[in-house]
Amino acid sequence: MPLKPGMSFLNIGSGTGYFSCLVAEVVGECGVNDGLELWPENVAHAQERCLSLGKHHIEFNVGNVYQLDVNLGMRYDRIYAGMESTAGRGLLLDFHAVAYCTLQNIHANPEYLDNVASNDRECCDQLCSTVQCNATHAVPTEKKDKVGASPEECCEPKCSQHACFGSWATDESKLDKAGQSDEQCCTPSCAAFVCDKSEGFQYVAERHDKAQPVENPKDFCCQKTCGFYKDRCEENHGVDTMDKVKMATAATDANFKDKCCEPKCSSVTCEAKHHHDPTYLDYLISKVPVGSSCCIPTCAAYSCSKGWTSNPAVANFVSAGLTDEECCLPTCALHKCGKGWFNSTNQGKLMKVSKSDAKCCEPSCKESKEFQCRAGFAQRPSAETTPATGHDTCC
Known part of the structure; x- marks a missing residue:
């Protein structure tokens, strides 16, 4: 019994409605699916079960096959008679179609079965449809x-x-x-959709009461903010995440760089003899504390104090506050001469970088290797406290 969508089908002896429900999967809601059953309790059961499955278009009726009038009713594409009666089978084989109260208009009522009539008005109840x-x-x-x-x-x-x-x-x-x-x-509505602030989204105010679209409701109900782009700025730029107004500013892929992103200290080109301050390297320029800056001088820009001279080895060293000890080397001008030595007045010697008496100081007669007493001479008793300026001074 081949079936196709949209066909009309009559199930004589529909029983619990199981077979009619299976047929409904093929003929669909656009087809006619009717059942005729002798026992009212079976009809009630079939209606209840099919409705619970959402099969509202299947119509079950109480009636006897021998009471059908083939001349007054509609004609069906397919008829199924699950009956054992030979007379019943023979009767159906002679029918080209079978009529009964149609689904669209009326509903068979067991109380009318004994009425002597053959029309819907006297045999059936009207439906709300x-x-x-x-x-x-x-x-x-x-x-x-x-x-x-x-x-x-x-x-x-x-x-x-x-x-x-x-x-x-x-x-x-x-x-x-x-x-x-x-x-x-x-x-x-969009009011029921969650625009996640932690992901950088916020509601579109004028769409709050609009219906959510079936596809991509986030794109319609929500808008991106600077919070969405905080990790999407170009190199050496960022978003001020502490600025709540900025974080809630609406932005798009086309304008977020201008509306959201600010330059960092790392984007600044420092002038000669200056380097980036490592403390503020990742700071937004606008967030560097007053009195500080993105770039600070290196030792190469530092002026050593009197008695100190520049140290080439640390020319690129940077620090929040440079000192002589960090950038310079001490000269002999700062050296304290030990016992038996005297401060030198020789400017060339004073500018030497050293901390030794031998290189920075003038020797006494006792320490001098230049003025040794000749034969027949001896060091004066004051040799240790007398500058070695000549043989006669020391001997």
């Missing part, structure tokens, strides 16, 4: 297959009469459907 509602009301989907003959029984206010508030927005596609709650009539 045939009731005409006023302009502001509609029949809910769950009531369309229910018995009802009046707007009071079948109609409910449309979603167009419902106001969506808070985290809900009007769903244009539901305005003509019956509904009286946010869940039935509305769709989540």
Whole structure:
């Protein structure tokens, strides 16, 4: 029994509705799927089970196959008769189609089975799907297959009469459907979407009450801020993460460099004999404390004090506060001569870099190697305290 979507199907002896439910998977909601069953309790069970599975378009009716009028009813593409009766099978083989109360208009009622009639009005109940509602009301989907003959029984206010508030927005596609709650009539608004501040996003104020799109709601409901770009600035630039206003400033891929990023000290080219201060190398220029700067002088720019001379070995050394000890070398001018030695007045000797008496001081007669007493002479008793200026002075 090949089936195709959209076909009409009649199941005689539909029982629990199991086979009709399987057929529904093939013929779909656009097809006709009817069941005829002798026992009312089976019909009630089949209706309950199929509705629980969302199969609202399957119609089950109480009736006897021998009461069907093939001349008055509709014709079906496929008929299934799961009956053991030979007479029943023979009867169906003679039928090219079988009629009964159609799903769209009426519902078979077991109380009418003994009526002497062959039309819907006397044998069946009217369904809500045939009731005409006023302009502001509609029949809910769950009531369309229910018995009802009046707007009071079948109609409910449309979603167009419902106001969506808070985290809900009007769903244009539901305005003509019956509904009286946010869940039935509305769709989540941008107010219900979480724009994560920790990721650098914030709400778009004018879209707060707009409906979230199905695809990429973040792109519609949220906007990027400087917080999103704090790690995306070009080299030697950054975002002031301590500035809450700056972090909340809206930005885009096209303008974030101008709106969010600031130069760091590492972007500065220091003048000659100056280097970056390592303390502030990664600081934004605007955040360097007053009195400090991105660049500081090296030892090459330092002026040594009197008695000191520049030390070429540390010319590129930088420090927050340079000193003679860091940048210079002591000369003989600073040397304290020991016992038996005298301070020199020779400028050439005084500018020498040394800390020894022999290189920085003038010797006494006792320490002098130049003035040795000749034969027949001896050092004077004051030799240790007398500068060695000549033989006669020392001997």
